[in-house]
Amino acid sequence: MSMAVIVDATFDTDLEAHAAWYGCQIARDTGDAYSPPASLLATTTEAFGSAVMRMETPAVVTAPGTNYTFRVRYREAVATMPAVAWRVRWIDAGNALIREDTIDMPRSAEWAEASGTLTAPETAARVEWRFTWSVSAAGPAFRIDNILVASVDAPAGARAYRWNGTAWVPLADPLRWDGMGWQPTAPVEVIA
Numbered sequence: 001m002s003m004a005v006i007v008d009a010t011f012d013t014d015l016e017a018h019a020a021w022y023g024c025q026i027a028r029d030t031g032d033a034y035s036p037p038a039s040l041l042a043t044t045t046e047a048f049g050s051a052v053m054r055m056e057t058p059a060v061v062t063a064p065g066t067n068y069t070f071r072v073r074y075r076e077a078v079a080t081m082p083a084v085a086w087r088v089r090w091i092d093a094g095n096a097l098i099r100e101d102t103i104d105m106p107r108s109a110e111w112a113e114a115s116g117t118l119t120a121p122e123t124a125a126r127v128e129w130r131f132t133w134s135v136s137a138a139g140p141a142f143r144i145d146n147i148l149v150a151s152v153d154a155p156a157g158a159r160a161y162r163w164n165g166t167a168w169v170p171l172a173d174p175l176r177w178d179g180m181g182w183q184p185t186a187p188v189e190v191i192a
């Protein structure tokens, strides 16, 4: 079993293709981070209703039909963090939505992890997501950091991708977790 990372978003230099859609503002922020120096700070701007931020440039699904691990670190930042849903959307080659999976991010006052293992549909070409939440007043804010998406049983030769500020670019080889970060080297057997 090998592993190929397709998203490794640290928000240390930019928003890594994430954008506010409605009901919120987002920013790269150095006030706190799971991985220094920065995280993504999402602030609710509407008094009532729902808010959504999304990843605007879908990542490439390099091994359709196989299992992917999804992980995000997050925490409350201002006022009480709302319950957030990480809605993972699998897209086919024609840009049609195939399936949506949800990973729950319950309120946490400290850095927490939300994760799940999702099976990419056989016809999935790309994957994108939305973070959605609802509030009764403007102002609540939370942070996210270190979004990781990796195929945990990618076939040999599956490519790893990384956001370079403009586009998802393929890396030469799958990445290896060395305890501190993902290093481009030989495939590994176990994901941290």
Ligand SMILES: [Ca+2]
Pocket: 010, 011, 012, 033, 034, 035, 036, 037, 038, 039, 145, 146
């Ligand atoms: Ca970071």
